[in-house]
Amino acid sequence: MADSNDPDDTPADRGGRLGTAGFIPAVVRSGRDAMSTEVALTVFRQMVRTRALEERGIKMSKSGEAYFWIGGPGEEAVNVCLGLQVNKGAGPAYDYLHLHYRNAGILLGMGMPMLDHVRQLAMTATDRHSMGRNFVGHYAMPEWNVVPVTSVIEVQMVMAPGTALMQKRHGGEGISIAVSGDAGTAEGDFESCLLWSSRPGNELPVLTVVTNNGYGISVTHDSQHAVKHIARRADPYGIRHETIDGNDPVVVWNAVARAMRYVRTQRKPFVLEAMVSRLHGHSSSSGAQRNWQEADCLALFEQKLIDGGVIDADQVAALREEAKAEADDAAVTVAGEPRPTPLDVPLGTYAPSAVDAVYPKDYTGLPQRRR
Amino acid sequence: MALHYGEEHLGVTDVFGEDVGPPLGGVFTATQGLKTAWNSPLDERGILGTAMGIAYAGGKPVCEIQFCDYAFNSIDLMKVAGNQRWCSAGAFAMPIVVMTPNGAGIRGSIYHSHSFESWASRLAGWKVVMPSNPLDAYGLMLAAIQDPNPVLVLLPKALMRVKGDQPIPGEPADSDDLGRMIDAPIGDRTDWRPNWPAVEEYIVPIGKAARVREGHSATVLTWGRLVPLCAKAADELAREFGHTYDVIDLRSIFPYDWDLISRSIEKTGRLLIANEDTEVTNFGEHLLRRAIDEHFYDLLVKPRTLMGKHLPGIGMNQVYEDNSVPQYPDVKAAMRDITAEPA
Ligand SMILES: Cc1ncc(C[n+]2csc(CCOP(=O)(O)OP(=O)(O)O)c2C)c(N)n1
Numbered sequence: 001m002a003d004s005n006d007p008d009d010t011p012a013d014r015g016g017r018l019g020t021a022g023f024i025p026a027v028v029r030s031g032r033d034a035m036s037t038e039v040a041l042t043v044f045r046q047m048v049r050t051r052a053l054e055e056r057g058i059k060m061s062k063s064g065e066a067y068f069w070i071g072g073p074g075e076e077a078v079n080v081c082l083g084l085q086v087n088k089g090a091g092p093a094y095d096y097l098h099l100h101y102r103n104a105g106i107l108l109g110m111g112m113p114m115l116d117h118v119r120q121l122a123m124t125a126t127d128r129h130s131m132g133r134n135f136v137g138h139y140a141m142p143e144w145n146v147v148p149v150t151s152v153i154e155v156q157m158v159m160a161p162g163t164a165l166m167q168k169r170h171g172g173e174g175i176s177i178a179v180s181g182d183a184g185t186a187e188g189d190f191e192s193c194l195l196w197s198s199r200p201g202n203e204l205p206v207l208t209v210v211t212n213n214g215y216g217i218s219v220t221h222d223s224q225h226a227v228k229h230i231a232r233r234a235d236p237y238g239i240r241h242e243t244i245d246g247n248d249p250v251v252v253w254n255a256v257a258r259a260m261r262y263v264r265t266q267r268k269p270f271v272l273e274a275m276v277s278r279l280h281g282h283s284s285s286s287g288a289q290r291n292w293q294e295a296d297c298l299a300l301f302e303q304k305l306i307d308g309g310v311i312d313a314d315q316v317a318a319l320r321e322e323a324k325a326e327a328d329d330a331a332v333t334v335a336g337e338p339r340p341t342p343l344d345v346p347l348g349t350y351a352p353s354a355v356d357a358v359y360p361k362d363y364t365g366l367p368q369r370r371r
Numbered sequence: 372m373a374l375h376y377g378e379e380h381l382g383v384t385d386v387f388g389e390d391v392g393p394p395l396g397g398v399f400t401a402t403q404g405l406k407t408a409w410n411s412p413l414d415e416r417g418i419l420g421t422a423m424g425i426a427y428a429g430g431k432p433v434c435e436i437q438f439c440d441y442a443f444n445s446i447d448l449m450k451v452a453g454n455q456r457w458c459s460a461g462a463f464a465m466p467i468v469v470m471t472p473n474g475a476g477i478r479g480s481i482y483h484s485h486s487f488e489s490w491a492s493r494l495a496g497w498k499v500v501m502p503s504n505p506l507d508a509y510g511l512m513l514a515a516i517q518d519p520n521p522v523l524v525l526l527p528k529a530l531m532r533v534k535g536d537q538p539i540p541g542e543p544a545d546s547d548d549l550g551r552m553i554d555a556p557i558g559d560r561t562d563w564r565p566n567w568p569a570v571e572e573y574i575v576p577i578g579k580a581a582r583v584r585e586g587h588s589a590t591v592l593t594w595g596r597l598v599p600l601c602a603k604a605a606d607e608l609a610r611e612f613g614h615t616y617d618v619i620d621l622r623s624i625f626p627y628d629w630d631l632i633s634r635s636i637e638k639t640g641r642l643l644i645a646n647e648d649t650e651v652t653n654f655g656e657h658l659l660r661r662a663i664d665e666h667f668y669d670l671l672v673k674p675r676t677l678m679g680k681h682l683p684g685i686g687m688n689q690v691y692e693d694n695s696v697p698q699y700p701d702v703k704a705a706m707r708d709i710t711a712e713p714a
Contacts, residue, residue, distance in 0.1 A: 092428045131460035140459035147427050148459045150451050158417050158448065162424015162432075165385075176424070192417040199412070348461030349496055355514040356498065358578030358626035366661070367578065367629040 028308055030250035037310050043084065043249050044305060045319055047076040047298050050105040052323035053114050054280070056331055057121050057136060061284040065331065066121045069284040071137055072102030074277035075211050077249040077297040081256050082209065083109020086177070088144045092170035096145040096163035098156035098178040100211065101137045103149075106179075110144060118330040124337045125344060132340045154180060154187035157208070161196035164204035164269075173264040175205040183216020185230050197269035198237040206269040207259055208234075211246065213278040217286070231273035239269045246274030247297040250304075372539055372553070372570050373512035374433060378407045380572070381516045385425055387411045388418055388435030394560050398437055399472065399531045403555045404565030415441055419448040422467045423455070433516065436471040438479075439487035439525065446490065452521045453496025465496075466519040470512070473501065474596050474647050475696045476529025481684035483528070484692070486648035488594070488624045491523050492657065498577050499624040501525040503598035505535035507622060510575030518577060525624070527595040541570035580628035582635070586615025588710045589641035592632060592658060594621040597645050597677075597697060604703040614710040624654060629661070636662055640671035643709045647696040650678040671714035677705040 028040040035043070054071045061069035072079055083106035087095045099106065104117055116128055120139075123132035129140045130148075140148035147159065160178035167174040178193060190208075197206040210230050214221045227233055231241035240262065244255045252274060259270045277294035281287060305311045349363035350356075358367045377383035385407055388397075392410040396403030411418050415436055422432040436442045442449075455465045475484040491499045498520055502508035508526065515522035534546055543549045552566040583598060584605040593601045598620045605616040617635040621627055636642050642662055644655040655676050662674055679696040686692070697705075 096424075096428065127460070129460070129462075130458055133460065134458055138458070140462050142459075142462050145427075148455050148463055150458070152447055152451060155420065155448060155451055158420020159424040159427065160420075161417070162421040162426070162430075163428040164424070165421065166425055166428030166430050170428075189416060189420070192412075192414050192420070195412055195414065196417050196421060348459075349457045351456060351461075351464045351466075351519040353518045353520060353577070355517045355574055355576050356578055356626070357576040357628070358623075367626045369633050370630045 024310055025308055028250055028304065028310060030248050033250050033254040035250045035253050039253065040249070040305060040310060043080050043253065044301055044311070046080040046084065046105065046109050047249070047301065048319045049114070049323040049326065050076045050080060050108050051298050052320065052327045053104055053108065053117060056118070056324075056327035058280060058284070058288045060121055060331060061288065065335065066136065067123065068135055069121070069288055070101050070135060070282070071104055071280075074213065074279035074294065074297065075102055075246065076105045077252050077301065078209070078211055078246045078274045078276055079103050079105025080109045081249055081252040082106050082177070085256055085260055086110055087174065090143050090145060092163070092167045092174050093172045094145055094174050096147065096160070096167070096174070096176040098147055098160045098163070098176065099139065099149045100156070100179040100181055101135065101149055101151065102181075102211065103179060104137055107139055107146070112141070114326050115330045115333060118327070118334050119337065122334040122337075123339065124334055125340045126334075126337045131344060131348070153184040154189040156180070157189040157193035158196070160193055160206045160208075161204050164197060164206045167205055168267055175207050175260065175263045177207045177209060179209045179211065181216065182210060182212035182214065182221050182230060183219065183224070185210060185233070186224065191233070194234055194237045194239060194269070194271070198239050203268040205263045205267045207263045208269065208271045210271065210273040211276045212273055213276050215278060215282070217282045229273060231271045234271040239271055241271035241273070243273040243275070246276035247295045247300055249297065249301050372542070372568070373509045374402060374405055375567050376513060376570050376572065377433065377516045378405060381513065382431045383407060383433055383516055384430035385409065385432040385434070387421075387432070389413050389437045391435050394555070396555055397435065400554065401531070402435070404553055404567070415445040416448055419445045419452065419469070422469065423448070423452055423465065426465055426467045427463065431466055431516065433468040433470060436469060438483050438485075438528075439471040439473045440482045440485040442471055442487055449494050449497065449523075453494045456520070457496060464519045465521045467521050468512075468515045468524060469521070470524040470526060472528040472531060473525035474527050474529065475679075475685055475692055476527070476596050478687070478689065478692065479528065479685070480687040484685035486646070486679065488525055488646070489648045489652060489654040491525070492625050492654040494523075496521065498522045498626065499525065500577060500622060501527065501595045501624055502575075502622060503527060503530060503595055503620050504537070505533070506537045506539055506573070507575050507581070509539045510573045511577070511622065513572060514574050514577050517574070522577070525595070529596045530599070539570055540573050541568050543568055575622065578623045578626040578628055580622050580631045581620045582617055582631065583620050584616055584618035586617050587639060588614040588616055589643060589706070590617045590619065590632070590635040590639045591643045591645060591706055592619050592621065592655075593645040594624065596647055597702060600699050600702045601645060601706065603699070604706045607703065608706055608710070612707070612710070616706060627658070632658065633665060636666045637669050640669055640714070641709050642670065642674040643677065643705055644675070645677040645697060645702060645705065647679045649681050650676070651681045653678050672709065672712040675705060675709055677701060
């Protein structure tokens with residue numbers, strides 16, 4: 001970039017513009033990667049919202065408004081950059097999402113209101129994902145192809161080739177995105193996904209994203225895995241891969257864009273491994289205390305944007321206030337909402353069936369005598 | 372033929388599993404000549420998961436686990452498939468069909484003789500059916516395909532290539548003719564195409580048992596491989612002793628036809644439950660519990676069960692199989708016993 005003391009170097013020359021904070025550069029850079037200021041601010045705002053939502057969730061789990069918290073503080077850069085680039089919609093023309101349980105940032109990035117997350121956390125009957133049945137972050141949204149998140153580690157990996165198969169058959173650029181933690185890749189299902197998406201002549205558009213936080217609950221990654229980078233496990237299958245710093249949104253944004261472009265256009269799999277932090281431990285079961293030793297992607301990005309003149313401290317504070325207010329409002333709203341009733345317990349077990357003599361509509365308890 | 376009908380008329384998009392596609396067309400040759408059949412990697416969890424993904428994306432998959440003996444490593448995925456709709460508060464359906472050969476009777480040794488129905492009965496959210504003749508297999512498979520929920524079709528191994536008394540609607544009368552039309556030739560079959568008979572829709576509703584023999588002396592509740600044995604014993608015992616039996620072929624393990632079972636117990640006051648799955652936490656024990664809960668005062672004698680022994684497996688020498696799972700003499704003796712006891 002040109003020296004800013006150069007009298008001929010006007011903002012217009014540099015593609016930048018003047019804002020309230022003074023001169024705003026057109027791009028934010030990290031090494032060879034760049035991101036437009038506009039995208040950077042969008043990513044930053046969504047990261048702030050995601051963090052505020054998670055911090056509200058942790059508080060709710062401690063106050064009794066929620067029972068259990070699990071989530072992704074420390075993974076906001078990856079999740080938000082991914083969510084903002086998803087081609088969202090229903091059916092094989094759009095992307096399918098096979099998610100992990102730390103992906104609030106993906107959904108907020110896609111446009112899900114905070115309230116939809118908080119309702120699940122508070123186990124309300126209004127919880128659109130599961131009617132108060134599932135842990136928080138276990139989304140299910142047919143209109144955006146977000147298939148139900150399941151707590152069983154790694155099962156999402158064996159479903160992704162199925163949606164990807166239908167997408168390949170359908171044509172177009174829809175891809176299946178499967179997100180996994182690092183410890184979970186020890187399950188055979190991770191390997192199954194690599195194998196099924198790389199069958200010779202039948203390669204599938206599966207983008208596997210591994211968020212490597214270095215732990216599976218209490219067990220360190222290095223103590224169990226001899227392969228240095230998980231992404232390298234794609235090598236024997238001839239699958240392309242990349243391992244990136246998941247704490248740098250500029251790097252992540254570009255890596256996700258590259259990986260998506262490849263999978264969308266080549267209709268072949270790709271493995272993206274992002275090294276991330278785990279800022280509040282595994283879940284509320286382990287206390288969810290803040291870990292100050294690990295790098296914080298949000299604080300780092302904030303500093304980078306301030307240093308680069310993209311945003312100033314007041315604007316950051318305002319964004320934070322706004323996000324916190326949104327999360328607080330959601331918590332207040334859900335407090336007054338109905339909880340599931342005993343009548344709701346069996347609902348939605350079966351889809352109506354014209355060929356079932358016992359349960360034509362839904363499950364109604366054990367089979368009974370007809371009157 | 373059901374799968375052929377399914378892919379032609381009921382929207383089946385994928386029939387897949389190990390050795391399911393050409394050239395073999397299934398280890399029991401049940402998937403030969405199907406246009407949507409394909410071979411999968413040898414990975415049961417992958418098969419289940421891929422079927423689920425296909426269903427999510429609007430397809431209608433019928434996948435096969437080559438033998439139910441190899442379904443155990445994917446039982447948690449079955450659990451997941453069964454709970455997707457409930458977990459998503461009804462937002463996601465899971466219209467998959469899994470078919471797998473079940474039970475003993477083909478001298479299959481330790482790993483081709485397992486029964487799966489008792490395990491499967493615990494998979495809430497699923498429907499589990501087990502035909503005992505070709506027409507029911509056809510009708511239940513079409514029902515399984517049309518049902519928008521996960522359906523497990525357990526096919527008794529011992530009956531897979533047995534000809535039925537009743538033809539499938541549209542099936543040629545001569546089975547040799549049928550064989551010439553749809554069985555792939557031995558050897559090179561690259562250019563072979565099946566000549567499908569014009570089979571018609573025939574549905575056996577899920578949750579409907581069949582009374583295969585009607586009588587008054589006792590109720591015999593059975594399924595799978597033991598159905599023809601119980602029917603044969605009923606015929607012989609009627610001739611020899613004048614006892615008549617309601618022999619009920621359950622056909623649907625879940626949901627089961629409690630209406631038919633309950634009315635029959637009420638009528639006969641005697642109940643024998645016979646199946647070949649192992650005896651500890653056998654699905655028949657659930658039915659026994661319901662019979663006792665709801666018909667304790669209707670029962671004239673103690674209800675009985677005839678089940679496989681609680682053993683680690685079925686050994687290769689025929690001695691093992693004969694002494695592990697109910698055989699014809701056991702069935703006949705148990706049926707004789709229940710009518711012999713004075714009320
Ligand atoms: C199949 C299975 N085994 C064990 C568990 C219990 N469990 C929940 S989270 C977890 C650790 C997962 O670690 P990782 O895949 O690295 O994801 P992270 O939680 O670090 O994001 C374990 C063992 C589970 N949910 N599923």
